[in-house]
Amino acid sequence: MRVLVTGAAGRLGTAVLAELAEHQVTALVAEDPGPIAAERVVVGDARDPAAVRAALEGADAVVHTAALASPEVAAPEVVFAANTQATFTVLNEAGEHGVRRAVIASSLSITGLPFARSPRSPEYLPLDEHVPAQIEDPYALSKQVDEATAAMMGRRHGMTVAALRFPFLGDPARLAWRAATLAANPAAGAADLWSYLDLRDAARACLLGLTAALEGTPALYVAAPETLVTSPTRELVAAHHPGVPCRAELPGRTVAIDLEPARRLLGFTALHPFPEELLP
Numbered sequence: 001m002r003v004l005v006t007g008a009a010g011r012l013g014t015a016v017l018a019e020l021a022e023h024q025v026t027a028l029v030a031e032d033p034g035p036i037a038a039e040r041v042v043v044g045d046a047r048d049p050a051a052v053r054a055a056l057e058g059a060d061a062v063v064h065t066a067a068l069a070s071p072e073v074a075a076p077e078v079v080f081a082a083n084t085q086a087t088f089t090v091l092n093e094a095g096e097h098g099v100r101r102a103v104i105a106s107s108l109s110i111t112g113l114p115f116a117r118s119p120r121s122p123e124y125l126p127l128d129e130h131v132p133a134q135i136e137d138p139y140a141l142s143k144q145v146d147e148a149t150a151a152m153m154g155r156r157h158g159m160t161v162a163a164l165r166f167p168f169l170g171d172p173a174r175l176a177w178r179a180a181t182l183a184a185n186p187a188a189g190a191a192d193l194w195s196y197l198d199l200r201d202a203a204r205a206c207l208l209g210l211t212a213a214l215e216g217t218p219a220l221y222v223a224a225p226e227t228l229v230t231s232p233t234r235e236l237v238a239a240h241h242p243g244v245p246c247r248a249e250l251p252g253r254t255v256a257i258d259l260e261p262a263r264r265l266l267g268f269t270a271l272h273p274f275p276e277e278l279l280p
Helices: 011-020 051-054 077-096 138-157 172-182 186-192 198-211 234-240 260-266
Strands: 004-005 024-029 040-043 062-065 099-108 160-166 219-221
Touching: 004 011, 004 051, 004 077, 011 024, 011 138, 011 198, 024 051, 040 051, 062 077, 062 198, 077 099, 077 138, 099 138, 099 198, 160 172, 160 198, 172 186, 186 234, 198 260, 219 260
Parallel strands: 004 024, 004 062, 024 040, 062 099, 099 160, 160 219
Antiparallel strands: none
């Protein structure tokens, strides 16, 4: 494949470049990152149609990871506008260019839970694509609009777009830091259900989003199958989401997210679980 990766200098984008090492890759970056694992580098803003058109030259697939990654990194109107404009521009230019396969980085934050001003609980567990959203922050809203944009572009251009709803992402060192944080304060993981995904698995999910026998514009949760804490999931749910009905057994450390759609549609299961013996 010839793939355009946006946000290629970011945490996820860098991992995607490594996963796509055997393919021809163009990296779209906001600033010159220095040496980067891409055949071609275009410096430009993912919101700029001209920059995106230049980066799309020769591409037949897109992985769009460029985004402001939380509601806390800029003013609310900036976070919302930047993320939604970038996704619209990248997918529309890709569709006009003839690209028919794309992946966008969505987020578990689309539930509205992680950045809520006061603790919230899902309507039921395990979390799936039908759980009603409770959005009150601009980042989560931008991801909701991004997924609607993907669906629209699918109809407009006949494009297959997989929106991958990622949880907390990290390399082993970052995951170790997160595990220590959650061990000290389990409540800190309640909003994202103590879930995580190794960046190598996140990147592989992106590749599968481009190569699996997929149709339409599905939104899929991808995560490690177990939580990043040692406590049993049912105990955590009872303590931090009391009264929320569970529609599955959730034995042991099973993550409270329905991962079956990603397994069925992408063939995805995480290959890099955080070692249980290293959990604090």
